[in-house]
Amino acid sequence: MTFMSRILGLVRDIVFARFIGSEAGADAFFVAFKIPNFLRRLFAEGAFAQAFVPVLSEYRSNGSHAAVKELINAVAGCLGSALFVLTVFACVASPLVAWLFAPGFAGDALKFALVSDMIRITFPYLMLISLTGFAGAILNSYDRFAIPAITPVFLNITLIFAALVASNWFAVPVMALAWGVFAAGCIQLVFQLPFLVRMHLLPVPSLDFQHPGVKRVLTLMVPALFGVSVSQINLLLDTVLASFLPTGSVSWLYYSDRLAELPLGVFGVAIATVILPSLSRQHAGVNSEKFSATLNWSLRMVLLIALPSTLALLLLASPILTTLFMYGKTTAQDIAMSTASLQAYAVGLTAFMLIKVLAPGFYARQDMKTPVRIGIIAMVANMVLNLAFVLPLYYYCNLGHVGLALATSVSALLNAWLLFKGLRAKQVLTLDSEWLRHGGRMLLANIAMAAVLLAGLTMAPSWHELSWLMRAMNLALLCCAGLFAYIAVLTLTGLRLRHLRNH
Structure with a gap:
């Protein structure tokens, strides 16, 4: 199911390349889409899931169905209210949000106004998709993996329709994509609700921040927001810095990042999604040998896919980008620039995938401090490397965006290595005899x-x-x-x- 949704995502990006290319409108849309999409990853695939699933698994193992339902109701009410307030603020203050995430656009009045307008339309997607992620976390905790995995298909189908059909209905065609994002959020949330009804777990939101389970989720989630999402924060920083670079830089990074994320999304996220509930139950059941065995298995599976994917992207970057994207408004110059940044992202692909399966080893044990400390180190390293790589590459060969991608990859390698060392130091990961x-x-x-x-x-x-x-x-x-x-x-x-x- 994950593979299907990611392939459709690739088709969506091919359509984007053909119809909007890497012009100013494309840069504006990718920023407006990346902001809620980045926050979605924190909630749907990151901090919220890492904090909520272990607590829900514990309630499921040790409590009654009524206790589980009470926890779900309380979390739904607290999460929904917080997201609603954040969404209203962002829509009202969209120029401020645009300036925070793309300050380089401030010098271009037309581009800045366009991204501000699109943020008002796309930002509610954060609330809708985060609640979808909440529903998906419940389903994953009960080993119903297929429904959350297939849900992103609706986003891709909706955006393809918006680009091919609905764009003709707008004076500014790229605005159709912004409305497509909003519509997709509604569709994805509604799609998952009937499956919660069948399980008798459809939330009836109650605003109860004093609920013990909510307090524990919040306690785990605050540090997890940073620790599990360092690579995504680094990618967002790339967008902020790219807004100061020549027009097209944001789009070049987007297309190369999307290809690098294909194996990450298909295999890294899928394996991480499957192992988190298992690791949480194994930790709750005090089964340390099985816990270590599950981590060993997940690492072997990731490396089996990540290493050849890395090599293939390094060697075939230009042919892949040319075959998929060099049509319509996308030029040979766009392909050359995207090729360089794709190869830079490929350097860190294995690390990106390893982070997805190493971080759950900490979160399943409700250890938030270690990955946060490691995340801070990786974040600082990324900032330093941005300065070290971007300025020389920009001034000497006009490849500043490649420096951003390379800095992100190197900091991901550091992050993965420190997570691995941390699990080994805590003696929860023991490499078995199969590794040689x-x-x-x-x-x-x-x-x-x-x-x-x-x-x-x-x-x-x-x-x-x-x-x-x-x-x-x-x-x-x-x-x-x-x-x-x-x-x-x-x-x-x-x-x-x-x-x-x-x-």
């Missing part, structure tokens, strides 16, 4: 895949000169050849399907 064999298999398989891809690239014609069909066929052939080499070497070195199961 598994590591050897992956090394050989990745070398074989890289060799096949490099050989294929030397024989490929100039991608810019090919038709869409020939680009797609050549890219598909390259990807299939690389995938075949990777799987073949893994199989020849002894990997079997039973090794991929979490026993």
Whole structure:
């Protein structure tokens, strides 16, 4: 289900590239969409889920259905009221929000007014999608993973419709995308409610900040807001700094980030979503051996996907971007700029994915202090690296946006390493005997895949000169050849399907 939603997200971005390219209106929309989307990740995939799911799992394990329902009602009331106040403030003060998140746009009155207007339309998406994330967290806690995973499909379908059809109804076509974001938030929330009704867990909101469960969620959530979302905060800082760079920088970063996030979203987020309820129950049941085994399994699964994905994006960045996005308003210059930032993001892809599965190891144990401390270190490192990378790259080769992506990747590597060391130091993660064999298999398989891809690239014609069909066929052939080499070497070195199961 996650794979389906991410593929549709890729189709959505192809439509965006064709119809809005990287012009000023595109930059304005991507900022207006990124603000609530960033906050959504804090709630739907980040801090709220990490804080709420362990508490809900504990209530489910140790309490009655009535106690669980009371907790859900109280959290719904408190979360909903806080989001409503924040949404009203942001809509009223949209120029201030625009200035905070894209101060570089202030020098362009038209672009600044456009992003301010779109924020008023897109910001309510935060409230709607956060409540959707709340409903999804309940479903995930009861091992109903498919419904929350398929829900983002409605966002992608709605935005594709807005770009292809509804844009003709507006004097400023890009405004259709802003209204599409709002409509998608409503659709996604309504879609999940019937499934909560079937479980007899549909919230009846009650404003009770004194509820013990709400207090615990808030206590866990405040530090988790920072600790689990450092990589997203770094990406948002990229947007803020990119607003000072030449027009197109925000869009170049958006397209490259979306491709880097495809494996992250399909596998990293999916595995993290599945293991958090399991780890929470294992911690509540004091099963430390199973807890460590689950972490070992999740790390092996992530590396099995992350390492070849990183290599493939580094080697195939230009062919992928050309095949997917070089149509309509997207130029060869846009592709070249996006290629450079995609390769910079690819450097940190494995780290981004590891963070998704290492952080739950702390949050399932309700340990918020360690990832927050690590997050602060990574955040400071990202800020320092931004200054170290962006200015030289901007002034000497006009690639300031690449410096932003590279700084984010390096800080993610630091973040992942410190999280790993922290779990090892607390003795909740003990590497098992499978790692030596598994590591050897992956090394050989990745070398074989890289060799096949490099050989294929030397024989490929100039991608810019090919038709869409020939680009797609050549890219598909390259990807299939690389995938075949990777799987073949893994199989020849002894990997079997039973090794991929979490026993």
